[in-house]
Amino acid sequence: MAPQLEPFFKQVDDLSGSFIDRLRKAVAIPSISAQDENRKDVFKMAQFLASELENLGAEVEQRPLGKQPGKEHLDLPPVVLARYGNDKSKRTILVYGHYDVQPALKEDGWATEPFELTVDDQGRMYGRGSTDDKGPVLGWLNVIEAHKRAGVDFPVNLLCCFEGMEEYGSEGLEEFIQTEGKEFFKDADAVCISDNYWLGTEKPCLTYGLRGCNYYSVSISGPGQDLHSGVFGGTAHEPMTDLVHVLSKLVDSQGNILIPGIMDLVEPLTEEEKSLYPGINYTMDNLHESLGSETSIHSTKERTLMARWRYPSLSLHGIEGAYSAPGAKTVIPAKVIGKFSIRTVPNMESEDVNKLVFDYVKAEFAKLNSKNTLNVWLQHDGKWWVASPKHWNFSAASKAVKQVFGVEPDMTREGGRYVF
Amino acid sequence: MAPQLEPFFKQVDDLSGSFIDRLRKAVAIPSISAQDENRKDVFKMAQFLASELENLGAEVEQRPLGKQPGKEHLDLPPVVLARYGNDKSKRTILVYGHYDVQPALKEDGWATEPFELTVDDQGRMYGRGSTDDKGPVLGWLNVIEAHKRAGVDFPVNLLCCFEGMEEYGSEGLEEFIQTEGKEFFKDADAVCISDNYWLGTEKPCLTYGLRGCNYYSVSISGPGQDLHSGVFGGTAHEPMTDLVHVLSKLVDSQGNILIPGIMDLVEPLTEEEKSLYPGINYTMDNLHESLGSETSIHSTKERTLMARWRYPSLSLHGIEGAYSAPGAKTVIPAKVIGKFSIRTVPNMESEDVNKLVFDYVKAEFAKLNSKNTLNVWLQHDGKWWVASPKHWNFSAASKAVKQVFGVEPDMTREGGRYVF
Numbered sequence: 001m002a003p004q005l006e007p008f009f010k011q012v013d014d015l016s017g018s019f020i021d022r023l024r025k026a027v028a029i030p031s032i033s034a035q036d037e038n039r040k041d042v043f044k045m046a047q048f049l050a051s052e053l054e055n056l057g058a059e060v061e062q063r064p065l066g067k068q069p070g071k072e073h074l075d076l077p078p079v080v081l082a083r084y085g086n087d088k089s090k091r092t093i094l095v096y097g098h099y100d101v102q103p104a105l106k107e108d109g110w111a112t113e114p115f116e117l118t119v120d121d122q123g124r125m126y127g128r129g130s131t132d133d134k135g136p137v138l139g140w141l142n143v144i145e146a147h148k149r150a151g152v153d154f155p156v157n158l159l160c161c162f163e164g165m166e167e168y169g170s171e172g173l174e175e176f177i178q179t180e181g182k183e184f185f186k187d188a189d190a191v192c193i194s195d196n197y198w199l200g201t202e203k204p205c206l207t208y209g210l211r212g213c214n215y216y217s218v219s220i221s222g223p224g225q226d227l228h229s230g231v232f233g234g235t236a237h238e239p240m241t242d243l244v245h246v247l248s249k250l251v252d253s254q255g256n257i258l259i260p261g262i263m264d265l266v267e268p269l270t271e272e273e274k275s276l277y278p279g280i281n282y283t284m285d286n287l288h289e290s291l292g293s294e295t296s297i298h299s300t301k302e303r304t305l306m307a308r309w310r311y312p313s314l315s316l317h318g319i320e321g322a323y324s325a326p327g328a329k330t331v332i333p334a335k336v337i338g339k340f341s342i343r344t345v346p347n348m349e350s351e352d353v354n355k356l357v358f359d360y361v362k363a364e365f366a367k368l369n370s371k372n373t374l375n376v377w378l379q380h381d382g383k384w385w386v387a388s389p390k391h392w393n394f395s396a397a398s399k400a401v402k403q404v405f406g407v408e409p410d411m412t413r414e415g416g417r418y419v420f
Numbered sequence: 421m422a423p424q425l426e427p428f429f430k431q432v433d434d435l436s437g438s439f440i441d442r443l444r445k446a447v448a449i450p451s452i453s454a455q456d457e458n459r460k461d462v463f464k465m466a467q468f469l470a471s472e473l474e475n476l477g478a479e480v481e482q483r484p485l486g487k488q489p490g491k492e493h494l495d496l497p498p499v500v501l502a503r504y505g506n507d508k509s510k511r512t513i514l515v516y517g518h519y520d521v522q523p524a525l526k527e528d529g530w531a532t533e534p535f536e537l538t539v540d541d542q543g544r545m546y547g548r549g550s551t552d553d554k555g556p557v558l559g560w561l562n563v564i565e566a567h568k569r570a571g572v573d574f575p576v577n578l579l580c581c582f583e584g585m586e587e588y589g590s591e592g593l594e595e596f597i598q599t600e601g602k603e604f605f606k607d608a609d610a611v612c613i614s615d616n617y618w619l620g621t622e623k624p625c626l627t628y629g630l631r632g633c634n635y636y637s638v639s640i641s642g643p644g645q646d647l648h649s650g651v652f653g654g655t656a657h658e659p660m661t662d663l664v665h666v667l668s669k670l671v672d673s674q675g676n677i678l679i680p681g682i683m684d685l686v687e688p689l690t691e692e693e694k695s696l697y698p699g700i701n702y703t704m705d706n707l708h709e710s711l712g713s714e715t716s717i718h719s720t721k722e723r724t725l726m727a728r729w730r731y732p733s734l735s736l737h738g739i740e741g742a743y744s745a746p747g748a749k750t751v752i753p754a755k756v757i758g759k760f761s762i763r764t765v766p767n768m769e770s771e772d773v774n775k776l777v778f779d780y781v782k783a784e785f786a787k788l789n790s791k792n793t794l795n796v797w798l799q800h801d802g803k804w805w806v807a808s809p810k811h812w813n814f815s816a817a818s819k820a821v822k823q824v825f826g827v828e829p830d831m832t833r834e835g836g837r838y839v840f
Contacts, residue, residue: 211650215748224712230631230836233763234675234733235707235724237715241671241736248668251661253788255654287655292644292754295657295791304655313654315752316661320745323738323759328635328799330761330836332735334712339743341750343653368673371715379748416650416750 077164098166136194209413212384497584518586556614629833632804
């Protein structure tokens with residue numbers, strides 16, 4: 001440890017009570033973005049964050065995002081922007097976090113009141129948002145405070161971007177970031193997001209990649225309205241039959257994508273990348289535990305992690321327009337829409353993937369000789385992201401983890417974004 | 421026409437005004453079985469029917485069916501039972517009908533008030549239940565009245581069974597019939613149901629057969645809970661993938677059932693049966709009109725009607741547990757249940773069909789080498805029914821149609837029961 005950090009770490013220890021108190025206040029505000037009646041609490045939480053940041057000497061703005069699309073009686077919560085430090089000789093780090101939370105009721109199975117921070121006899125803290133994501137957000141405030149109290153110069157300029165709609169699809173954030181990329185965020189040399197999960201429960205991780213997602217719909221229609229299978233069964237081409245045949249041609253039970261050409265787009269595995277996997281703190285038991293079953297496809301952790309992080313996958317999500325309730329109904333649905341998505345990885349470009357998917361789906365449908373009508377289209381796409389795990393920002397984060405936790409972090413990728 | 425029927429038909433003409441008035445009174449009672457708030461009207465309609473029958477000299481009972489299953493705050497409407505005549509030298513005919521109706525609102529697109537009988541300038545009558553099934557039910561009352569007024573001996577003993585829950589799955593009726601088969605209905609020599617449709621709009625039909633239905637569920641489960649496809653896609657066997665593969669093996673896009681052995685159970689087509697089809701008043705245009713599309717499988721009316729009446733068909737109805745809403749969700753469903761049914765015909769015995777289905781579905785799933793778990797079971801079955809179109813009851817009905825409409829009726833079968 002650099003000697004000048006000693007007083008900083010002493011302050012961290014000395015201030016731990018007030019840090020916990022700050023988290024307690026934050027947890028007590030039920031800033032649930034998905035519930036109309038709590039929208040005022042989301043605003044209250046933004047104000048709490050802004051005040052705390054101002055008290056620490058940051059320049060703070062609460063940026064409005066307008067009305068909520070589809071719920072125009074509600075204002076979107078503001079993005080809390082803050083700048084701490086403006087020294088041209090230092091690097092500038094942009095940090096992201098969110099101050100809204102998911103709903104929580106004691107009746108849902110909580111052992112403690114969800115909106116009261118409860119500390120158990122081992123010092124573990126329970127409360128809605130304590131880890132996702134109020135705790136990590138307040139961590140940035142705490143680190144500023146400990147530097148100030150210790151009289152240690154803050155080593156970087158910090159830009160904060162804290163949103164209040166993350167648990168509801170980050171409404172309004174994308175456009176905001178696009179605009180502010182050239183404005184408020186323009187000085188950022190690197191970005192740090194603290195809103196993901198460790199692989200297990202013992203070792204922190206640093207995430208250097210994320211799969212993308214191309215989400216498709218394929219519709220098949222025929223009759224003018226739903227039909228009764230007793231009256232029409234056997235006389236007309238059934239859209240559901242055709243759709244099930246088409247969907248069955250996309251992926252096999254071992255997870256192999258059957259669309260020709262898709263795997264040719266995947267960046268080959270290098271020896272260097274391969275060497276990163278054996279050391280990762282993960283076992284097949286971890287997978288089985290998170291699955292809640294032993295229905296894994298691969299037998300080794302290396303192949304499993306590669307399947308999750310660096311190879312594409314194709315999942316069938318469901319069918320719109322068919323009978324989906326419990327019980328029995330003898331309908332022949334007139335129009336059904338299959339939903340599937342492909343998790344994309346380097347170097348799959350969305351347009352190339354789309355062309356392969358569309359051509360193949362149409363060709364497979366043509367083989368059926370059905371008089372029904374097929375359409376296939378992209379619902380949305382989000383690009384994959386990969387950084388170098390050797391970038392200075394990762395090196396710095398790695399040293400910090402070693403200092404605090406006493407272990408090298410796992411260098412991980414993620415299988416997909418949580419908002420998708 | 422037998423000469424003794426002349427005064428009867430004269431009475432029918434003379435009474436037409438009061439017959440229409442009787443229908444007007446019935447239509448005005450909104451006996452909607454599916455809506456709680458109209459249950460009192462269903463009872464009122466039962467009372468109206470019972471009174472009218474008593475006034476005509478029938479012995480009438482209103483038989484309670486107890487509470488409505490799943491809606492125990494409601495009493496099921498009674499079955500109105502009636503006997504008219506008890507002459508051992510006459511045949512006894514059991515007639516079935518229902519006095520409840522489906523919901524109807526003017527806003528749904530009605531040109532007239534649905535619960536006011538409206539007669540247009542061509543004498544056509546509009547009103548909810550006027551054809552399904554209050555009109556046909558009152559027909560039996562009218563025919564008694566016209567015989568009485570004409571002083572013509574009623575040629576049969578008539579047993580009536582009029583229910584009030586037909587539009588809601590005939591709740592309670594099956595057990596009632598099972599019991600009364602040896603009691604109230606025990607004298608019946610033949611049954612007559614007036615509650616089906618002509619093939620077109622010009623020619624009456626007599627129905628001599630009905631396909632049965634075996635309804636199946638096939639469930640595939642794996643993970644302990646729904647998974648996020650970004651995190652788990654590619655690492656675990658997905659139940660939805662497996663299910664789509666299994667369902668795709670059941671039927672092809674041309675409607676051919678792919679389960680080995682099923683077609684071997686079907687009674688071969690005889691020349692005699694084949695000869696019934698060409699004369700039937702039906703065209704491919706009729707099919708296309710009712711489909712609302714030209715997505716027919718077969719090119720001739722004969723093959724189409726055989727597909728509908730005398731060959732089995734297999735329809736895929738939908739999937740429970742998968743994502744079925746509009747929009748996009750990247751879920752990997754943990755457990756999905758496919759629903760399909762087979763329309764059965766002579767001589768397919770339910771147990772034989774079940775064994776073929778279960779064995780085949782399990783064998784196809786085994787080929788997938790998936791670690792997921794499959795179950796397949798019968799949800800319910802209803803047996804097909806076929807009578808001889810040369811039975812005396814059909815001959816009598818045929819003669820009556822010829823007398824009144826001036827044409828021979830189509831001898832038809834039905835593709836399936838409407839309650840299924």
